């Protein structure tokens with residue numbers, strides 16, 4: 001059997017034919033921006049402060065690329081979390097121009113580049129350094145809603161079947177990547193950090209409405225707590241913040257309805 | 265750490281090195297009923313408040329007609345006594361529960377939170393009791409009062 005050999009003359013997949021009349025249009029536009037980063041260096045200063053960086057960036061660049069440029073070429077001490085750089089791992093949620101976003105998903109060209117672009121750590125969690133916060137309080141409330149399948153019945157020989165409709169019931173909340181953008185955008189969470197927060201409720205929703213799971217009542221009991229769903233004031237900040245487009249506020253209200261329908 | 269907040273649900277219940285607090289909470293439904301009450305009373309208040317405003321400010325001579333005699337007349341009618349009583353109680357309980365929520369949010373120390381709530385509950389109780397008393401014991405023509413201080417219908 002003949003194996004396919006690499007054809008040296010093959011065009012790269014991304015090659016675009018441009019007429020000569022639009023000379024230079026293949027170039028990516030570049031622009032200068034000011035990146036205003038909220039710095040916190042507890043070894044040196046007690047107070048947080050703003051640090052401005054002037055960088056030349058391109059139309060295809062994201063806020064994360066600007067942070068990389070600053071860290072790699074200007075000031076290596078600037079600290080932030082990132083891993084996948086493609087909106088999958090959820091490690092680079094931050095407050096960009098006052099909105100919780102993933103730095104790897106916000107294109108610079110979509111922001112107002114004539115003004116400084118502010119980048120701050122997400123609010124409501126203790127800041128450890130620059131843009132890095134202590135995520136432990138966030139994960140603690142996530143653990144409390146028992147984010148794993150619980151089913152006491154004997155496992156079937158093949159699989160636990162579920163209809164497409166049953167799967168659809170919780171499809172939206174399966175998309176969470178635990179970035180904490182929602183919880184740290186919630187003014188109720190900012191006040192004292194005791195509220196379970198949207199992310200924990202989203203992940204409880206994912207199992208409460210899963211037909212294969214048997215522990216929905218236990219999770220509803222957990223979220224009926226005084227720090228649970230009833231602290232939600234329907235401000236929709238969480239829905240606006242979610243980089244996965246999850247209808248977070250809707251999921252919270254569905255959990256409220258589920259508690260009410262069982263208790264009243 | 266820059267801003268230090270208590271970790272959520274700080275009474276940790278550690279089992280096998282994993283923090284689970286699910287059994288430490290009380291099984292009270294208080295917050296659930298509070299949430300329900302805000303919505304139920306809100307719906308009823310819309311009707312109570314807008315009919316109240318319409319009857320007092322729009323019907324007949326409108327706002328010009330509101331005086332001591334107008335109020336006295338309304339409170340002589342059991343229908344408006346019950347109406348105003350419902351409005352008083354629902355608005356006070358709804359408003360107080362709303363402010364309780366706000367205190368829970370913004371008080372930073374437990375002692376501040378406690379005292380703000382004591383003041384709130386005391387104030388609400390005084391207003392509810394006084395208001396109820398006024399609606400039912402209101403007498404537009406108290407005996408032994410100077411005649412020119414009283415509305416004209418008293419002498420009739």
Ligand code: HEM
Nearest residue numbers: 232233234302303306307309310313355358359362363365
């Ligand atoms: C006109 C009819 C009214 C409706 C439909 C209504 C509805 C509501 C609802 C649904 C909430 C809960 C909001 C939430 O938890 O997210 C609320 C909160 C509140 N209401 Fe009312 N309400 C009405 C009248 C009043 C009146 C007359 C007062 C004052 C006596 C009042 C004071 C408050 C306060 C202080 C809160 C708490 C605000 C907060 O949670 O941030 N409301 N209202």
Ligand code: SF4
Nearest residue numbers: 176177179180182242
């Ligand atoms: S619900 Fe959305 S915003 Fe919240 S943690 Fe999950 S992915 Fe992030």
Ligand code: FES
Nearest residue numbers: 085087089090104
């Ligand atoms: S770096 Fe992974 S989501 Fe942005």
